[in-house]
Amino acid sequence: xxxxxxxxxxxxxxxxxxxxxxxxxxxxxxxxxxxxxxxxxxxxxxxxxxxxxxxxxxxxxxxxxxxxxxxxxxxxxxxxxxxxxxxxxxxxxxxxxxxxxxxxxxxxxxxxxxxxxxxxxxxxxxxxxxxxxxxxxxxxxxxxxxxxxxxxxxxxxxxxxxxxxxxxxxxxxxxxxx
Numbered sequence: 001x002x003x004x005x006x007x008x009x010x011x012x013x014x015x016x017x018x019x020x021x022x023x024x025x026x027x028x029x030x031x032x033x034x035x036x037x038x039x040x041x042x043x044x045x046x047x048x049x050x051x052x053x054x055x056x057x058x059x060x061x062x063x064x065x066x067x068x069x070x071x072x073x074x075x076x077x078x079x080x081x082x083x084x085x086x087x088x089x090x091x092x093x094x095x096x097x098x099x100x101x102x103x104x105x106x107x108x109x110x111x112x113x114x115x116x117x118x119x120x121x122x123x124x125x126x127x128x129x130x131x132x133x134x135x136x137x138x139x140x141x142x143x144x145x146x147x148x149x150x151x152x153x154x155x156x157x158x159x160x161x162x163x164x165x166x167x168x169x170x171x172x173x174x175x176x177x178x
Contacts, residue, residue, distance in 0.1 A: 069160050071119065072122060072155060072156075072157050072160055072162060073162060075116065075117075075118060075119065075122060075155060076155050076162035076164060076175055077175060078116045079108055079116050079153065079155070079164055080164050080173050080174075080175045082099060082108055082110050082114050082116050083099055083140060083142075083164065083166055083173045084173050085110065085112060085114060086098070086099050086110045086111060086112065086114075086140075086142050087142040087146065087148065087171045087173070089110075089111065089112050089142075090142035090143060090144055090146070091142075091144060091145075091146050093144075094144045095144060096141055096142065096143055096144070097110070097111045097112070097141070097142045098110075098111055098138045098139075098140065098141045098142070099111075099138070099139045099140050099142075100136035100137060100138050100139060101124070101126065101136060101137045101138075101139050102136050103136075103137070105117075106118045106119075106120065108139065109136065118155075121157055122155055122156070122157050123155070123156045123157065124153070124154070124155055125153070125154040125156070126139055126151065126152075126153050126154075127151065127152040127153075127154075139151055139153065140166050142171055143171075146170065146171045147168065147169060147170070147171050148166050148167070148168055148171040149168060150166055150167060150168025150169075151164075151165075151166045152164070152165050152166075153165075153166075154178070156178075161177070161178035162175060162176070162177060162178065163175070163176045163177075163178050
């Protein structure tokens with residue numbers, strides 16, 4: 001052999017002999033496998049499957065019955081807003097206004113016609129129910145001067161509690177997390 005000349009001889013491999021890769025015959029409608037690639041999933045396919053799983057699990061959580069922490073907070077804030085509206089109505093009209101608890105429909109009802117529904121899984125504890133009014137328990141009474149009968153209302157569900165306090169002297173409404 002001369003320097004710079006390429007040899008055409010085949011050297012034997014040490015160890016087991018290697019066979020040349022052969023590709024199966026092409027069937028109708030198939031494309032041959034790309035040489036050097038192994039079978040598996042692409043990143044896009046994996047991400048698509050994970051996205052589908054996340055969507056399905058999100059729907060499952062949303063469809064399960066019950067009030068979550070956010071739902072309980074929403075009910076507490078709606079109830080406090082109802083109390084504030086009734087207090088303002090008493091001051092503006094110069095007449096007493098009440099918010100009552102309708103036990104049959106599980107809701108708080110204001111004289112102005114506003115209603116706040118209480119979900120079935122929420123427990124309601126009231127301190128300060130003063131009278132019965134047309135089959136409903138009066139939760140709080142607001143006077144034309146802005147004062148009230150005062151009350152403490154506790155809404156709870158599975159260890160989470162919100163307390164709505166109505167000051168008897170000022171009629172102010174406050175929501176606290178317990």
